[in-house]
Amino acid sequence: MEKWSLMTITVLLGLTVRWTVSLGSYSGAGKPPMYGDYEAQRHWQEVTYNLPIRQWYFNTSDNNLLYWGLDYPPLTAYHSFLCAYVAKLINPDWIALHTSQGYESQPHKLFMRATVFVADLLVYIPAVILYCCCLKETSTKKKVSSALCILLYPGLILIDHGHFQYNSVSLGFALWAILCLSYDWDLLGSMAFCLALNYKQMELYHSLPFFCYLLGKCFKKGLKGKGLILLIKIAGTVVVSFAVCWLPFCTDVEQIMQVLRRLFPIDRGLFEDKVANIWCSLSVLIKIKSIVSPQTQLKLSCAVTFLSLLPTCVKLTLEPSLRGFKFALVSCALSFFLFSFQVHEKSILLVSVPVCLIINEIPFMATWFLLVSTFSMLPLLLKDGLLLAYTVTSLAFLSACVTSFSIFEKTSAEDLQLKSFSLSLKGYVSWFKSFPKIVKRLFLLSVTVMGILTLLSATMNPPERLPDLFPLAVSIISCLHFLFFLMYFNIVILWDSKSSKSQKKMS
Amino acid sequence: MLVIQNLNYSSHATIFFQRFSVIFTDILFIYAVRECCRCVNGKRAGKDIMEKPTFILAALLLWNFGLLIVDHIHFQYNGFLFGLMLLSIARLCQKRYLEGALLFAVLLHFKHIYVYVAPAYGIYLLRSYCFTANNADGSVKWRSFSFLHVTLMGLTVCLVSALSLGPFVVLGQLPQVISRLFPFKRGLCHAYWAPNFWALYNAVDKALTVVGLKYNFLDPTKIPKASMTGGLVQEFQHTVLPSVTPLATLICTLVSILPSVFCLWFKPQGPRGFLQCVVLCALSSFMFGWHVHEKAILLAILPLSLLSVQRAKDAGIYLILTTTGHFSLFPLLFTLPELPIKILLMLLFTIYSFSSLKSLFRRERPLLNWLETIYLVQLVPLEIFCEIIFPLTPWKLTLPFVPLLLTSVYCALGITYAWLKLYVSVLTEPIPVRQKAE
Numbered sequence: 001m002e003k004w005s006l007m008t009i010t011v012l013l014g015l016t017v018r019w020t021v022s023l024g025s026y027s028g029a030g031k032p033p034m035y036g037d038y039e040a041q042r043h044w045q046e047v048t049y050n051l052p053i054r055q056w057y058f059n060t061s062d063n064n065l066l067y068w069g070l071d072y073p074p075l076t077a078y079h080s081f082l083c084a085y086v087a088k089l090i091n092p093d094w095i096a097l098h099t100s101q102g103y104e105s106q107p108h109k110l111f112m113r114a115t116v117f118v119a120d121l122l123v124y125i126p127a128v129i130l131y132c133c134c135l136k137e138t139s140t141k142k143k144v145s146s147a148l149c150i151l152l153y154p155g156l157i158l159i160d161h162g163h164f165q166y167n168s169v170s171l172g173f174a175l176w177a178i179l180c181l182s183y184d185w186d187l188l189g190s191m192a193f194c195l196a197l198n199y200k201q202m203e204l205y206h207s208l209p210f211f212c213y214l215l216g217k218c219f220k221k222g223l224k225g226k227g228l229i230l231l232i233k234i235a236g237t238v239v240v241s242f243a244v245c246w247l248p249f250c251t252d253v254e255q256i257m258q259v260l261r262r263l264f265p266i267d268r269g270l271f272e273d274k275v276a277n278i279w280c281s282l283s284v285l286i287k288i289k290s291i292v293s294p295q296t297q298l299k300l301s302c303a304v305t306f307l308s309l310l311p312t313c314v315k316l317t318l319e320p321s322l323r324g325f326k327f328a329l330v331s332c333a334l335s336f337f338l339f340s341f342q343v344h345e346k347s348i349l350l351v352s353v354p355v356c357l358i359i360n361e362i363p364f365m366a367t368w369f370l371l372v373s374t375f376s377m378l379p380l381l382l383k384d385g386l387l388l389a390y391t392v393t394s395l396a397f398l399s400a401c402v403t404s405f406s407i408f409e410k411t412s413a414e415d416l417q418l419k420s421f422s423l424s425l426k427g428y429v430s431w432f433k434s435f436p437k438i439v440k441r442l443f444l445l446s447v448t449v450m451g452i453l454t455l456l457s458a459t460m461n462p463p464e465r466l467p468d469l470f471p472l473a474v475s476i477i478s479c480l481h482f483l484f485f486l487m488y489f490n491i492v493i494l495w496d497s498k499s500s501k502s503q504k505k506m507s
Numbered sequence: 508m509l510v511i512q513n514l515n516y517s518s519h520a521t522i523f524f525q526r527f528s529v530i531f532t533d534i535l536f537i538y539a540v541r542e543c544c545r546c547v548n549g550k551r552a553g554k555d556i557m558e559k560p561t562f563i564l565a566a567l568l569l570w571n572f573g574l575l576i577v578d579h580i581h582f583q584y585n586g587f588l589f590g591l592m593l594l595s596i597a598r599l600c601q602k603r604y605l606e607g608a609l610l611f612a613v614l615l616h617f618k619h620i621y622v623y624v625a626p627a628y629g630i631y632l633l634r635s636y637c638f639t640a641n642n643a644d645g646s647v648k649w650r651s652f653s654f655l656h657v658t659l660m661g662l663t664v665c666l667v668s669a670l671s672l673g674p675f676v677v678l679g680q681l682p683q684v685i686s687r688l689f690p691f692k693r694g695l696c697h698a699y700w701a702p703n704f705w706a707l708y709n710a711v712d713k714a715l716t717v718v719g720l721k722y723n724f725l726d727p728t729k730i731p732k733a734s735m736t737g738g739l740v741q742e743f744q745h746t747v748l749p750s751v752t753p754l755a756t757l758i759c760t761l762v763s764i765l766p767s768v769f770c771l772w773f774k775p776q777g778p779r780g781f782l783q784c785v786v787l788c789a790l791s792s793f794m795f796g797w798h799v800h801e802k803a804i805l806l807a808i809l810p811l812s813l814l815s816v817q818r819a820k821d822a823g824i825y826l827i828l829t830t831t832g833h834f835s836l837f838p839l840l841f842t843l844p845e846l847p848i849k850i851l852l853m854l855l856f857t858i859y860s861f862s863s864l865k866s867l868f869r870r871e872r873p874l875l876n877w878l879e880t881i882y883l884v885q886l887v888p889l890e891i892f893c894e895i896i897f898p899l900t901p902w903k904l905t906l907p908f909v910p911l912l913l914t915s916v917y918c919a920l921g922i923t924y925a926w927l928k929l930y931v932s933v934l935t936e937p938i939p940v941r942q943k944a945e
Contacts, residue, residue: 001557001558001862001863001866002862002866005858005859005861005862006862008858009855009858009859009862012851012854012855012858013855015847015851016848016851016852016855019847019848019851020848023844023848106844107843110843110844117847
């Protein structure tokens, strides 16, 4: 079969799964008084349509910031405004000021789902398809199977089309940026990344690799000649795109400060709910939140995050390469997720999407990581009533990965990109020969544990003394996995050198 | 849930249970597909698994759009029944005749719609099981009649019937059961016309009525008020053309089935001929039957999939028949949330079937000629008109059934064409020279 028809079938499959998931329940369905993210998005449509721009981020009599106040950058607000216009055409009740609070109905759900679907179809999916078509040194079959696995990744589908958010827009823009950078269109790439950043501030997780990669590229060209010009051009593009996005807010400084305060709520504490990061897991042993003051918490988390980022960023700046860039995106986002301040469980998607991009290079590890990342959001998905969708999509994703990449045959040190690392260890460790077997067993063990825990949290009631037992167990287990993955990705990045690649080519 | 008074009972648990029962019974279908794939010879095997006929056949059967939506969205247990049917076909192809007959008898007692293909089964079993040998030229050797085989077969069928109908015979309710099974009171066509010959007939009648009224050939007072597409299942009168009685449809069906059955008897071609006959029987009865449901088209589509991966000619017919047949199932799912799903699934299946069959027969001439291509492409504007443009026009209130009428008439054209084409190809096929008598 030809490439285009295979790709079309892949896209159609992805779309079908998305729409089927969207028929299910959403976050906060029928749960007054606060509802959930669905109501938040609807409320932003209401606010942006009915109020002048000056009041969007301010607490006024018409805009109660405690009830789902806007806390995303301007592009999200513009997007809500656009959706509100369409909503107004169909049914003005949906966005009527004040009276529409908590509005729920079948047609409205259909409309909201359709907006996510369209956004996904316009921004994220084309980027994925283009990215997979442009993969170098791969057969058609490999390209199609990467596209299939990326489009079937359950985490993003469940959060966007089930729980209800628009992550595919910001992640899609980030993907476009990566795509442009791989073609050396640095200016377009930085513009796309600015759009992503202005859609969701969480994209800051990706900003360091972008910065280091572009800076390294400028260094490479020589900071006195072409490099400097490139640096100036990039800086100019970034400033201009930010200015355009923030134009309506540039009327006075107080506006900008208020938006920034809404975007970075420092007073909300180290973590909320149950997150699979290090702080939440540590709090089982030490109650960090009560011992340390919020200011120290902030400083502590910043310091740890910075330390964990440092090696990757230095390496990328000194030796900028596209492959290193993709791996750096993964490891930096993962560091942010594990160590930074005020992390949501959904932020793991920022790590997952770069992992999707390297699924054709390290299929085994990528599949494993993507499964764990979906699992780490289990408590959230259970709360939204998405258990069935979670089970089916995860199993489908696993089987798609197993059949299209035959991942179980790719567990040797070389397939995991650990060749040079194992060479440097050879003198000290003798167990390296049975490495593939150990890795495979670990994978099976982890999948079993995840399966059992899913089953338990879906069917059993937790003991009365420990009501949060299962969510906590889920986040601790996922956190352990993520620490392991962070180590792995750092090793791959740090031991990756040009000499090892040339060796590969020689052999 | 099982309390009979509890009509229209519905809860999440019930939906889950019912849906899951369909998925569970589909296991039989999957097994049957596997058996069928074994019967298909893999001569054309490419190096890639995606290009093997068996793989394509499995995908065509398991991903069949019609079966998916009718069973898992609309809700019926066809997957299970078609599993039985495919399994019996596979058994016949493997020359395990008794098993095949048993399975088919069971199937008949599950759903009597399969009586449409019974002639093909009967003749084929008689020809290849009851007569154990053929003459050198392919005609039947009358001496080889085997009494043992006939008795065995008769016993099998009678036993199944006795088990199934026995309790009702004892209770003396047989006439009531039969009148429930064959509801001739329900009118020539279903509320939504199945795309068959009678849909065309009705459409011509309607058109003639409108024309007649306009030029005053007809007396408006004599025309019955009831609209044929009024959404009610009832008998109605044609205005210009003569009305059709159940007997007439029965005769039409029998007459249209006969040539294919004769063909099976006089030009035996083994399992291939049998399959062709099954498809023709199903299609003919779909064309002329009384009160046919649009879902009955699956009865022809699924067996034809088996033929389509073996010969380019059949593949062409298959593409026309599946695309139009599946399109005609669209009105089954009419709510807005289901619209994207049906379109996506339909596109998925259609694109897959076209591209896979094209790559399978890439060395032969194109599967479709230009006229057929234009016909199929025009389904797209038709769908856009029916689902998107029409609801926005003022006719939505005055003529709400126009989209259904358009769909069924347009699809009827394609299905009639496919039926004729298949018939012609079967009748004109040369008698193969038999290598040796079995």
